[in-house]
Amino acid sequence: MAAHQTNLMTIHQDDIAKLCRLAQIALDDGERAATNADLDKMIQMIDVLQSIDTDGVEPLAHPLDAAQRLRADEITELVDRDRYQASAPAVQDGLYLVPRVL
Amino acid sequence: MTAPWESVIGLEVHVQLATRSKLFSGASTAFGAPPNSQACPVDLALPGALPVLNREAVRMAVTFGVAIGATINPFSVFDRKNYFYPDLPKGYQISQFERPVVGAGKLEITLQDGTRRTVRITRAHLEEDAGKSLHEKFAGKTGIDLNRAGTPLLEIVSEPDLRSAAEAAAYFKKLHALVRYLRICDGNLSEGSMRCDANVSIRRAGVESLGERTEIKNLNSFRFLERAINVEINRQIGRLEAGEVIFRETLLYDSDRDETRPMRSKELSDDYRYFPEPDLLPLEFDTAFIDAARAALPELPDAKRERYIADLALPEYDANWLTEDPDVAAYFEAVMASFGNARLAANWAKVAANWVMGEVSAAVNRDQISFAAIPLRPAQLAALLARIGDATISGKIAKSLFDQLWRSDDPTLDVAAMIAAQGLEQLSDTGALESLVAAAIDENPAQVEQYRAGKEKVLGFFVGQVMKASAGKADPKQLNALLKSALAKD
Numbered sequence: 001m002a003a004h005q006t007n008l009m010t011i012h013q014d015d016i017a018k019l020c021r022l023a024q025i026a027l028d029d030g031e032r033a034a035t036n037a038d039l040d041k042m043i044q045m046i047d048v049l050q051s052i053d054t055d056g057v058e059p060l061a062h063p064l065d066a067a068q069r070l071r072a073d074e075i076t077e078l079v080d081r082d083r084y085q086a087s088a089p090a091v092q093d094g095l096y097l098v099p100r101v102l
Numbered sequence: 103m104t105a106p107w108e109s110v111i112g113l114e115v116h117v118q119l120a121t122r123s124k125l126f127s128g129a130s131t132a133f134g135a136p137p138n139s140q141a142c143p144v145d146l147a148l149p150g151a152l153p154v155l156n157r158e159a160v161r162m163a164v165t166f167g168v169a170i171g172a173t174i175n176p177f178s179v180f181d182r183k184n185y186f187y188p189d190l191p192k193g194y195q196i197s198q199f200e201r202p203v204v205g206a207g208k209l210e211i212t213l214q215d216g217t218r219r220t221v222r223i224t225r226a227h228l229e230e231d232a233g234k235s236l237h238e239k240f241a242g243k244t245g246i247d248l249n250r251a252g253t254p255l256l257e258i259v260s261e262p263d264l265r266s267a268a269e270a271a272a273y274f275k276k277l278h279a280l281v282r283y284l285r286i287c288d289g290n291l292s293e294g295s296m297r298c299d300a301n302v303s304i305r306r307a308g309v310e311s312l313g314e315r316t317e318i319k320n321l322n323s324f325r326f327l328e329r330a331i332n333v334e335i336n337r338q339i340g341r342l343e344a345g346e347v348i349f350r351e352t353l354l355y356d357s358d359r360d361e362t363r364p365m366r367s368k369e370l371s372d373d374y375r376y377f378p379e380p381d382l383l384p385l386e387f388d389t390a391f392i393d394a395a396r397a398a399l400p401e402l403p404d405a406k407r408e409r410y411i412a413d414l415a416l417p418e419y420d421a422n423w424l425t426e427d428p429d430v431a432a433y434f435e436a437v438m439a440s441f442g443n444a445r446l447a448a449n450w451a452k453v454a455a456n457w458v459m460g461e462v463s464a465a466v467n468r469d470q471i472s473f474a475a476i477p478l479r480p481a482q483l484a485a486l487l488a489r490i491g492d493a494t495i496s497g498k499i500a501k502s503l504f505d506q507l508w509r510s511d512d513p514t515l516d517v518a519a520m521i522a523a524q525g526l527e528q529l530s531d532t533g534a535l536e537s538l539v540a541a542a543i544d545e546n547p548a549q550v551e552q553y554r555a556g557k558e559k560v561l562g563f564f565v566g567q568v569m570k571a572s573a574g575k576a577d578p579k580q581l582n583a584l585l586k587s588a589l590a591k592d
Contacts, residue, residue, distance in 0.1 A: 022184075022375065024186050061177075061378060061384040062179075062383050064383060066383050067385070067386035068383040068384060068385045069155075070154075070155050070156070070160060071128070071154045071155065071157060072157060072158075073121045073122050073123050073156050073158035073159070075122055075128055075129070075130045076123070077123075077143075077144075079129060079139055081141075084138070084143070085138070092240065092243075092245065093239075094138050094139070094247075095137050095236065096138065096188075096245070096246040097240060097243045097246070098246060099242070099243065100237065100244050101235065
């Protein structure tokens with residue numbers, strides 16, 4: 001049974017590089033080593049969790065045992081654009097400006 | 103002999119749901135507002151802002167599900183789909199991954215040659231739209247408009263059941279008609295209300311396994327969808343026949359160059375690191391919610407088309423034409439209802455269909471309006487057709503009255519009163535017609551000679567003369583008979 005298996009997965013530098021790329025963060029060598037150690041601990045924790053017998057236990061979608069409340073389809077937000085844009089580094093013609101992405 | 107190539111296509115269609123407010127915030131979804139004037143703290147991903155789900159979007163998703171006979175999941179979950187792009191301020195899109203609200207269903211499509219095919223739908227899930235990036239406007243910068251961020255989308259995923267670009271276009275068209283009938287989407291393709299991604303692969307006919315597929319992103323017209331898929335099928339065939347392989351990649355279709363091009367690097371695609379959205383509880387509803395959506399379903403296009411054929415004796419072509427767009431069908435049915443009882447109306451069906459498909463449709467196209475905004479009230483058109491039917495006016499006069507009614511701002515204009523006021527009744531008084539016929543014969547002795555010498559085409563000349571003299575009001579049938587008998591005499 002998968003639930004009783006231990007993965008004993010370890011994180012490699014390749015994985016760190018991929019995660020950095022996906023998360024769009026840059027880590028120096030020292031940070032990489034520290035992150036590697038942290039992630040290894042997390043994986044070990046997950047391995048412990050994996051060893052628990054969960055047969056017959058319903059998957060949990062959310063720690064709070066409640067259903068989503070729904071709201072009526074009404075326009076309740078009047079947008080004060082100038083106020084929201086005051087904290088943006090660059091704004092022009094009502095648009096937020098970011099470094100060119102294409 | 104090598105078996106021929108077969109293409110295998112599946113579509114992911116994004117339908118923008120016609121709610122007033124966004125999926126998770128109370129900001130307006132109206133199209134065309136000034137940039138960022140409809141982007142509230144939730145849409146902007148300001149710290150501490152939390153999503154609250156729009157009930158109407160859920161109702162619309164369930165409505166679609168029951169319309170395609172799908173499994174409805176009374177318990178579904180929202181997930182975060184993570185990727186970085188400046189028009190996605192949270193750094194993730196709230197979507198549904200493992201437990202979508204709508205499960206498996208199916209849709210029947212009709213091809214050009216009349217063949218029907220069933221397309222399996224894998225799932226349909228709720229998700230939020232991203233904002234818009236404007237790359238051209240500013241030097242070295244990209245402008246971001248977040249008005250569209252958070253707009254509710256229903257993503258409808260099909261199985262790879264489509265076998266040609268034409269089938270894919272037929273499926274997209276069918277979905278377009280369906281969501282408009284259900285009133286869950288305005289169907290406005292040019293405003294991006296429906297967008298489609300196509301997964302395309304090819305294999306030799308008879309082979310079970312699927313070839314490597316590519317995904318063409320963001321197709322938003324029936325024509326481009328068909329062209330892009332055909333271009334991609336040919337590109338894949340070309341590669342395989344040249345001994346090359348197909349890479350799984352995401353493509354964009356360039357309509358100017360009529361080619362598909364890679365969109366972004368393969369290594370990053372499809373690694374969205376989905377995980378359950380902790381800011382939203384699971385979506386749960388009871389069977390009463392599903393039953394209410396089912397009870398509120400309108401008559402759907404297929405059922406309507408069959409009814410037009412069976413009850414109104416309309417040809418299949420007419421029935422298809424009239425039921426493709428719910429606004430057209432609604433107008434046609436309002437005209438029919440104006441004829442009074444159903445039995446009487448059925449007699450008028452073909453005439454009414456001809457006028458709706460002919461004059462009305464031509465005027466709609468000329469003025470570039472929708473069938474929902476026709477200035478001519480259905481009762482006015484019905485009254486006009488009834489006066490042709492009882493021979494009060496000729497078809498020609500009817501067309502001139504049609505134009506007057508169309509251009510008038512006065513919805514109370516009465517067809518009978520207009521006919522009386524303008525003296526447009528068809529001239530079917532035999533005595534009056536006979537004297538016009540006699541005058542035409544007296545005035546044109548040369549043409550009379552020709553006719554009597556066997557040149558029967560000259561009859562048309564006399565019809566024209568009398569029509570002119572009667573200001574177009576002569577009853578053509580009666581006139582023909584009178585002319586023939588008068589010309590036959592010495």
